[in-house]
Amino acid sequence: MLGTKVLREPENQASGNYRKSCMLRTRCWRRSRLSCLTKMKTTRRFTRLLALVLFALPPSYFAQSQPSADLIVRNAKVWTVDKSHPTAQAVAVLGDRIVAVGSNDDIEAWHGPRTRVIDAGGKLMLPGFNDAHVHFVDGGLALDQVELNDATSATEFARRIGERARRTPKGEWVEGGDWDETKWNPARMPAKELIDPLTPDTPVFVMRYDGHMALANSTALRLAGITAATPDPPGGVIVRDSQGNPTGALKDAAMDYVYKIAPPLSHDQRVQAVKRALAHAASLGVTSVQHMNPEYADIAVYAELLQRGELTARIYAAPLIPSVDDQVKIGVRHAFGGPYLRIGALKAYADGSLGSSTAYFFEPFSNQPNNRGLLSDEMHPVSLMQDRMMRADAAGLQICTHAIGDQGISTILDIYSEIVKAHGESDRRFRIEHAQHMAAKDFERFAQLHVIASVQPYHAIDDGRWAEERIGHDRSSRTYAFRTFLDHGIRLALGTDWNVAPLDPMLTVYAAVTRATLDGKNPNGWFPEQKLTLPETIEAYTLGSAYAEFQENEKGSITAGKLADMVLLTDDIFSIDPARIRDVKVRTTIVGGKIVWDASDKQVH
Numbered sequence: 001m002l003g004t005k006v007l008r009e010p011e012n013q014a015s016g017n018y019r020k021s022c023m024l025r026t027r028c029w030r031r032s033r034l035s036c037l038t039k040m041k042t043t044r045r046f047t048r049l050l051a052l053v054l055f056a057l058p059p060s061y062f063a064q065s066q067p068s069a070d071l072i073v074r075n076a077k078v079w080t081v082d083k084s085h086p087t088a089q090a091v092a093v094l095g096d097r098i099v100a101v102g103s104n105d106d107i108e109a110w111h112g113p114r115t116r117v118i119d120a121g122g123k124l125m126l127p128g129f130n131d132a133h134v135h136f137v138d139g140g141l142a143l144d145q146v147e148l149n150d151a152t153s154a155t156e157f158a159r160r161i162g163e164r165a166r167r168t169p170k171g172e173w174v175e176g177g178d179w180d181e182t183k184w185n186p187a188r189m190p191a192k193e194l195i196d197p198l199t200p201d202t203p204v205f206v207m208r209y210d211g212h213m214a215l216a217n218s219t220a221l222r223l224a225g226i227t228a229a230t231p232d233p234p235g236g237v238i239v240r241d242s243q244g245n246p247t248g249a250l251k252d253a254a255m256d257y258v259y260k261i262a263p264p265l266s267h268d269q270r271v272q273a274v275k276r277a278l279a280h281a282a283s284l285g286v287t288s289v290q291h292m293n294p295e296y297a298d299i300a301v302y303a304e305l306l307q308r309g310e311l312t313a314r315i316y317a318a319p320l321i322p323s324v325d326d327q328v329k330i331g332v333r334h335a336f337g338g339p340y341l342r343i344g345a346l347k348a349y350a351d352g353s354l355g356s357s358t359a360y361f362f363e364p365f366s367n368q369p370n371n372r373g374l375l376s377d378e379m380h381p382v383s384l385m386q387d388r389m390m391r392a393d394a395a396g397l398q399i400c401t402h403a404i405g406d407q408g409i410s411t412i413l414d415i416y417s418e419i420v421k422a423h424g425e426s427d428r429r430f431r432i433e434h435a436q437h438m439a440a441k442d443f444e445r446f447a448q449l450h451v452i453a454s455v456q457p458y459h460a461i462d463d464g465r466w467a468e469e470r471i472g473h474d475r476s477s478r479t480y481a482f483r484t485f486l487d488h489g490i491r492l493a494l495g496t497d498w499n500v501a502p503l504d505p506m507l508t509v510y511a512a513v514t515r516a517t518l519d520g521k522n523p524n525g526w527f528p529e530q531k532l533t534l535p536e537t538i539e540a541y542t543l544g545s546a547y548a549e550f551q552e553n554e555k556g557s558i559t560a561g562k563l564a565d566m567v568l569l570t571d572d573i574f575s576i577d578p579a580r581i582r583d584v585k586v587r588t589t590i591v592g593g594k595i596v597w598d599a600s601d602k603q604v605h
């Protein structure tokens with residue numbers, strides 16, 4: 001249905017009821033001493049007089065004094081995510097705000113000589129995507145690191161590292177990579193001999209995709225002082241050959257030997273990483289991101305870019321909860337800051353992950369009868385976490401807790417309910433990040449505590465390939481249980497966990513509506529009863545994520561008065577086969593009324 005919703009009418013537009021009623025109100029107020037009857041009579045007389053006067057004015061009088069929009073997008077299929085006004089054709093923007101949403105004709109009233117007009121050619125326009133869970137600087141770094149994940153052989157793996165080493169300035173390292181030896185033919189664990197001849201002077205420390213193992217070359221091992229005599233650290237393994245010499249592969253805590261001596265990120269590297277991440281987000285229609293566990297130096301870079309006017313996505317940053325007292329001390333509260341940069345949240349860790357079999361469950365993993373997973377070190381003891389969360393809540397800070405296994409989630413809900421008992425009800429918007437494997441008994445409690453489920457649908461189609469082997473059918477039926485959350489009245493916020501998963505919102509939308517696992521084995525959906533509809537997905541990814549950062553009145557829908565963050569897509573995802581959604585691209589990204597990405601010139605403005 002089309003219609004117009006207007007924040008501010010063009011001045012002197014005599015035909016609008018809004019203007020008339022405004023006049024009436026002013027008139028009534030001035031005459032407040034008159035009797036009601038007299039007031040009404042006077043009002044009617046005044047209205048008639050006004051109509052006569054306005055009728056007599058030449059049309060040029062209105063044209064001259066009407067303010068014009070800075071930007072108009074017309075001829076679009078606008079999906080507003082505003083229930084009072086779900087669809088429209090056109091949008092007018094003044095400064096960084098939406099001022100009117102309606103039909104092409106309605107919006108034409110805002111067209112002036114300096115208005116930039118985008119003809120959308122019937123394309124779909126949505127509110128900008130708000131990714132509720134990203135690791136933005138890691139993502140920006142990964143965009144520039146050697147890409148090893150899709151290498152199909154050991155030779156290709158080594159060639160890419162060698163090529164990167166040749167381009168790496170002296171003193172810098174080759175890092176990152178996300179290699180996966182199971183994709184090689186034949187599959188085998190890499191050793192330093194594979195890469196040493198190609199990297200004689202460059203330290204190399206490349207990570208396996210799961211983050212639990214890395215390969216160092218001989219230069220990196222030498223710098224770290226790792227030899228045959230070095231003992232395995234607690235919780236770590238130095239992989240050795242038959243003579244006891246390190247192969248270069250280091251597991252878990254053994255990786256710390258290298259981390260300790262690897263050069264820290266320089267300020268300039270951090271700035272470049274953020275710029276790459278911003279450009280990547282703009283090209284994908286991501287207009288807001290919620291950065292989980294940033295370092296303070298990351299926030300400093302955001303502040304610097306904000307001051308230079310170079311932030312092209314809005315950022316909400318949630319540093320780790322062990323540093324809770326820093327934010328308590330400076331007295332910031334949830335969502336403190338401005339439209340482009342906010343803090344006032346904290347990220348906590350309850351447990352590990354399903355992939356590494358460290359998510360914390362009530363019952364053992366189906367394939368590991370002695371393993372129920374692990375609580376994170378922040379949870380030893382649980383009272384330490386509770387104390388920190390109590391301090392955070394008392395200070396008005398928002399709590400976002402990574403919890404994946406059913407007992408991990410349950411334990412956090414216990415703490416959340418203790419907080420409510422101690423401090424009373426308030427609009428605190430507790431979050432559980434991932435909320436991956438729910439105990440059947442906990443949905444109700446989750447809803448009663450008004451906890452937001454901050455979920456990443458792409459993980460469902462990725463982990464769905466093997467999750468059932470690890471936790472069985474019954475627990476899998478409550479895994480990424482998006483539909484059950486909604487049925488319980490639980491709010492969803494959508495995100496990706498970039499760079500653990502791709503930042504592209506179309507992959508996430510595809511995942512939420514199809515639940516088709518990446519291996520192609522579940523084309524009709526893995527636990528298809530948990531699929532979301534497309535409108536539900538879009539709402540959770542825009543308004544839902546905005547709610548999760550206390551910004552639902554500022555953004556998350558195409559509504560007059562809100563920030564002008566919008567995205568035009570190449571295809572109408574409502575009318576194509578859902579299987580094709582993942583191929584849809586972004587044509588134009590608009591943040592605060594500025595075009596930050598346009599596919600036609602392939603550049604960020």
Ligand SMILES: [Zn+2]
Binds near residue numbers: 133135292
């Ligand atoms: Zn994460």
